Amino acid sequence: MTKTSKVLLGLxxxxxxxxxxxxxxxxxxxxxxxxxxASFLGDPELKTLEMYIEKINAAGxxxxxxxxxxxxxxxxNPKKATTFVKRLISQDKVVAILGGSASGETMAILPFIKxxxxxxxxxxxxxxxxxxxxxxxxxxxxxxxxxxxxxxxYLKKKSKTNVALxxxxxxxxxxxRAQCKEVAPAFGVKIVADExxxxxxxxxxxxxxxxxxxxxxxAVVNPxxxxxxxxxxxxxxxLGMKQTLVQSHGVASKKFIELTGxxxxxxxxxxxxxxxxxxxxxxxxxxxxxxxYINDYETKYNAPVSTFGGYAYDxxxxxxxxxxxxxxxxxxxxxxxxESTTSYVGLNGIYKMSKNxxxxxxxxxxxxxxxxxxxxxxxxx
Amino acid sequence: xxxxGLFLDRGIVTTIIILSVIPFLLQNSFHYxxxxxxxxxxVICIGLNMLxxxxxxxxxxxGAFAGLGAYVAVILSTxxxxxxxxxxxVACIVLALIAFIVSKPILKLEGHYLAMGTxxxxxxxxxxxxxxxxxxxxxxxxxxxxFNILGYVFENDIxxxxxxxxxxxxxxxxxxxxINSPFGRILRCIRDSETAAKAIGADVPYYKTYVxxxxxxxxxxxxxxxxxxxxxxxxxxxxxMRSIELVVMIVFGGLGRVYGAVFGAIxxxxxxxxxxxxxxxxHMVFGAIxxFVMIFMPKGIVSIFDVLKxxxxxx
Amino acid sequence: MVELLQYSFxxxxxxxxxxxxxxxxxxxxxxxxxxNFSQGEFVxxxxxxxxxxxxxxxxxxxAFPLAVMLAxxxxxxxxxxxxxxxxxxxxxxxxxxxxxxxxVRGASQVGFDKQMHxxxxxxSDTPISIFGATITPQAILVIVVSLCIVFALYYMFNKTKLGxxxxxxxxxxxxxxxxxxSVKKILIMNFMISSAIAxxxxxxxxxxxxxxxxxxxxxxxxxxxxxxxGGIGNPFGAVFGGVLLGILESFVAGYLSSExxxxxxxxxxxxxxxxxxxxxxxxxxxxxx
Numbered sequence: 001m002t003k004t005s006k007v008l009l010g011l012x013x014x015x016x017x018x019x020x021x022x023x024x025x026x027x028x029x030x031x032x033x034x035x036x037x038a039s040f041l042g043d044p045e046l047k048t049l050e051m052y053i054e055k056i057n058a059a060g061x062x063x064x065x066x067x068x069x070x071x072x073x074x075x076x077n078p079k080k081a082t083t084f085v086k087r088l089i090s091q092d093k094v095v096a097i098l099g100g101s102a103s104g105e106t107m108a109i110l111p112f113i114k115x116x117x118x119x120x121x122x123x124x125x126x127x128x129x130x131x132x133x134x135x136x137x138x139x140x141x142x143x144x145x146x147x148x149x150x151x152x153x154y155l156k157k158k159s160k161t162n163v164a165l166x167x168x169x170x171x172x173x174x175x176x177r178a179q180c181k182e183v184a185p186a187f188g189v190k191i192v193a194d195e196x197x198x199x200x201x202x203x204x205x206x207x208x209x210x211x212x213x214x215x216x217x218x219a220v221v222n223p224x225x226x227x228x229x230x231x232x233x234x235x236x237x238x239l240g241m242k243q244t245l246v247q248s249h250g251v252a253s254k255k256f257i258e259l260t261g262x263x264x265x266x267x268x269x270x271x272x273x274x275x276x277x278x279x280x281x282x283x284x285x286x287x288x289x290x291x292x293y294i295n296d297y298e299t300k301y302n303a304p305v306s307t308f309g310g311y312a313y314d315x316x317x318x319x320x321x322x323x324x325x326x327x328x329x330x331x332x333x334x335x336x337x338x339e340s341t342t343s344y345v346g347l348n349g350i351y352k353m354s355k356n357x358x359x360x361x362x363x364x365x366x367x368x369x370x371x372x373x374x375x376x377x378x379x380x381x
Numbered sequence: 382x383x384x385x386g387l388f389l390d391r392g393i394v395t396t397i398i399i400l401s402v403i404p405f406l407l408q409n410s411f412h413y414x415x416x417x418x419x420x421x422x423x424v425i426c427i428g429l430n431m432l433x434x435x436x437x438x439x440x441x442x443x444g445a446f447a448g449l450g451a452y453v454a455v456i457l458s459t460x461x462x463x464x465x466x467x468x469x470x471v472a473c474i475v476l477a478l479i480a481f482i483v484s485k486p487i488l489k490l491e492g493h494y495l496a497m498g499t500x501x502x503x504x505x506x507x508x509x510x511x512x513x514x515x516x517x518x519x520x521x522x523x524x525x526x527x528f529n530i531l532g533y534v535f536e537n538d539i540x541x542x543x544x545x546x547x548x549x550x551x552x553x554x555x556x557x558x559x560i561n562s563p564f565g566r567i568l569r570c571i572r573d574s575e576t577a578a579k580a581i582g583a584d585v586p587y588y589k590t591y592v593x594x595x596x597x598x599x600x601x602x603x604x605x606x607x608x609x610x611x612x613x614x615x616x617x618x619x620x621x622m623r624s625i626e627l628v629v630m631i632v633f634g635g636l637g638r639v640y641g642a643v644f645g646a647i648x649x650x651x652x653x654x655x656x657x658x659x660x661x662x663x664h665m666v667f668g669a670i671x672x673f674v675m676i677f678m679p680k681g682i683v684s685i686f687d688v689l690k691x692x693x694x695x696x
Numbered sequence: 697m698v699e700l701l702q703y704s705f706x707x708x709x710x711x712x713x714x715x716x717x718x719x720x721x722x723x724x725x726x727x728x729x730x731x732n733f734s735q736g737e738f739v740x741x742x743x744x745x746x747x748x749x750x751x752x753x754x755x756x757x758x759a760f761p762l763a764v765m766l767a768x769x770x771x772x773x774x775x776x777x778x779x780x781x782x783x784x785x786x787x788x789x790x791x792x793x794x795x796x797x798x799x800v801r802g803a804s805q806v807g808f809d810k811q812m813h814x815x816x817x818x819x820s821d822t823p824i825s826i827f828g829a830t831i832t833p834q835a836i837l838v839i840v841v842s843l844c845i846v847f848a849l850y851y852m853f854n855k856t857k858l859g860x861x862x863x864x865x866x867x868x869x870x871x872x873x874x875x876x877x878s879v880k881k882i883l884i885m886n887f888m889i890s891s892a893i894a895x896x897x898x899x900x901x902x903x904x905x906x907x908x909x910x911x912x913x914x915x916x917x918x919x920x921x922x923x924x925x926g927g928i929g930n931p932f933g934a935v936f937g938g939v940l941l942g943i944l945e946s947f948v949a950g951y952l953s954s955e956x957x958x959x960x961x962x963x964x965x966x967x968x969x970x971x972x973x974x975x976x977x978x979x980x981x982x983x984x985x
Contacts, residue, residue, distance in 0.1 A: 039910075040812060040908075043810045072657060077617045079613075083411075086410050104522045107522065111524070169955060171520040174521070196954050205705070205706035206702075206703050206706055207954045209703065210950060227908065231905060240823070259813075259906050303809075498969050509959075632787055661806050662802070664801060667802070668796065669795075675795060
């Protein structure tokens with residue numbers, strides 16, 4: 001053999017062994033809104049995924065192989081999401097996809113998921129993602145509809161059924177607002193006002209003043225996330241309004257209390273269990289998992305946990321558990337195993353999937369009504 | 382140049398050859414997506430370049446018109462089950478009317494005021510699209526029906542690639558014809574000095590409006606096709622950032638140069654895909670690249686070819 | 697009646713923020729005829745830097761000026777970039793400042809973070825009640841600070857030699873050079889003053905609205921509207937434009953529809969552009985061929 005061909009053969013061999021090594025990784029894709037208007041969703045989601053995949057790999061990986069996370073930042077832009085989902089499917093060749101962070105981008109990628117027959121576990125809120133149930137699509141957060149139902153159930157119990165809505169008009173706020181209006185009659189709740197604000201608005205006193213001037217308002221419900229609800233809360237206090245103020249699960253995080261300061265006193269918040277791990281009953285299996293998560297996340301990132309990181313945690317574990325259960329990394333097998341999850345104890349509730357229910361959560365265990373007292377959480381009675 | 386415009390010149394022939402070869406380099410659906418996005422963006426940019434580069438009218442709201450046009454087409458074919466090609470045609474007519482009406486007051490403005498005026502119109506349009514969720518599906522967007530021409534359904538990458546490529550070549554050819562015609566000369570005169578154009582008797586408002594309407598119609602057609610291709614549309618398509626992205630493309634590529642719009646569109650569309658490895662640093666780097674090009678290559682990327690040509694001519 | 701007053705309070709508070717941003721635009725435009733699309737980012741930098749300095753245990757008395765200095769430094773950097781660019785066409789400069797705003801936002805994501813942050817109210821949280829409508833002490837502070845800045849600028853431009861030199865430069869660069877004014881120094885100062893003003897606004901605003909790396913975008917746009925409505929080039933116009941805009945937004949949200957509140961700024965802008973092309977207080981233009 002000539003010297004050149006020896007070198008070439010050597011390089012070829014190296015090349016093969018490298019690709020063979022690369023094949024050892026299990027590729028999971030993620031579409032998160034790490035920048036842009038939903039970045040405080042995507043940021044903790046990505047951080048959670050990175051942290052736990054590192055942990056899993058350090059403990060030996062799944063079926064002896066390491067998980068490789070291929071994450072792209074969609075900026076909550078559905079157009080970018082469709083581009084990146086194609087990249088994940090046809091170029092990166094992932095076996096499962098986690099994401100999007102927001103409902104718009106999730107809905108946009110569904111046709112591609114269907115065509116590629118790869119399981120998707122979304123971290124977004126809209127009920128439309130799983131109703132009607134789509135074969136390859138699952139999600140981990142409780143739906144916005146469920147949040148409305150829980151909130152109205154609570155308000156009905158308190159006999160506060162004349163409700164004024166003030167909603168952010170981003171995707172999440174709009175969607176939850178529509179769901180609330182739909183489910184209200186079933187709880188005897190009457191929507192007496194329907195104000196909105198833009199996600200970047202800095203002053204909601206006009207809308208709240210309108211509500212304040214009405215005589216028959218028992219409670220004010222604020223679907224939305226981000227800086228909007230914090231400003232609404234502060235304005236609410238400033239105007240001296242006495243009604244019950246209820247915030248959605250979009251703000252269930254210590255960050256909300258930090259942003260609102262004294263104005264947070266007495267505010268009711270609908271929240272997934274992870275946020276109040278310490279207040280859960282010891283007999284609740286979620287408690288220990290949640291406390292561990294809080295400890296891990298807050299130690300590593302020096303920031304309070306949010307529900308959003310929790311959605312990512314549950315999404316990842318559903319997929320990883322499914323892989324272990326099916327003992328396979330074939331996308332179809334993973335999908336089947338996710339669907340047959342009968343009892344995964346997650347940060348957001350206890351998941352029980354079925355053919356027609358690709359969320360698998362019930363209202364009681366997955367949403368808690370909390371009240372903020374002395375800048376800390378308490379279970380609302 | 383000397384061409385009477387009906388002949389295919391070197392540039393177009395080269396473009397056709399390149400476009401024919403590219404599919405052999407594209408290995409998967411993702412590559413096709415990028416190629417098709419580049420081509421459709423290039424078409425929109427060609428139209429925008431005619432307005433901004435050749436006629437000197439800045440528009441910071443072009444994305445909104447493209448988005449609005451796409452929404453009209455998509456709503457017609459999805460919600461009302463019109464034939465898709467008919468939907469696009471109707472959308473073009475509707476947007477042409479809207480552009481005509483808007484242009485009358487807007488194009489009286491100049492320089493920064495025109496920039497702000499177009500920006501304002503664009504933002505108002507995108508707010509409306511975001512709020513009227515009964516029609517548009519709101520901030521979460523809506524799914525889009527399939528696309529077919531007289532029953533021939535476009536459902537795979539090759540079909541879309543060919544369609545987009547034909548559209549692109551046609552647009553380049555059309556632009557070159559316009560630019561080299563007396564009409565095109567008057568446009569450039571308007572860009573260089575509106576007062577002088579008036580002095581030689583050109584009906585300046587007529588030309589400005591004409592170009593504005595054409596650029597909006599082109600954007601409507603290309604924008605609609607893109608929405609059909611991805612199967613989804615959302616208000617982001619009409620947002621401020623999209624308008625800025627389009628202007629960056631043509632300035633980056635080279636204002637007032639036929640291929641400037643094309644190069645700019647290709648680079649700005651494809652570049653983010655190469656920068657994903659930067660993760661959090663992606664935006665910083667992107668901003669830095671824009672700044673760098675604006676400072677050191679003010680005539681756009683296309684000016685590289687000028688330099689090469691000059692040194693070649695010197696030999 | 698109480699509602700009217702309340703809407704006005706809210707509107708005036710927001711309006712003065714728009715005014716500060718618009719004022720920043722005006723200062724730069726006056727001296728260099730540049731529309732700085734990254735003006736909003738200086739507002740963001742002021743707030744974010746102050747927050748992060750306070751996390752790093754800097755006392756507020758230090759954090760405030762340091763944050764403003766950081767913003768001024770970024771203003772200086774922008775000046776350097778603008779002066780390096782050979783193409784001074786309107787479009788080019790717009791893209792350059794836009795590129796800079798993307799860069800600064802991106803740097804903020806990385807240098808600070810992507811979360812929302814707030815500062816405690818400087819004086820107190822307790823709302824003050826005036827004839828039944830309430831306003832927070834922080835909002836009053838915003839108004840007071842903004843007015844101080846406006847008067848300081850007025851004093852500088854009209855009563856000091858430096859200010860007169862700035863006006864001269866804005867009017868005619870070459871003539872200014874001929875009388876010995878260092879045009880370059882003046883321009884640098886203008887950029888730095890403009891970003892400092894924005895940063896101060898950002899810091900006093902943070903206790904009211906919280907801050908994050910993205911707040912600059914919409915504030916920049918609305919501040920710009922304020923400046924044009926008032927007449928770009930006229931500082932008092934910018935202030936008037938800002939407050940008018942804030943009040944209009946508030947009234948629209950209160951009396952008409954809160955959904956289209958955001959559109960108000962841009963609709964008013966268009967009306968002004970069509971019917972009062974120079975802005976409400978602007979000068980008439982003439983152009984040479």
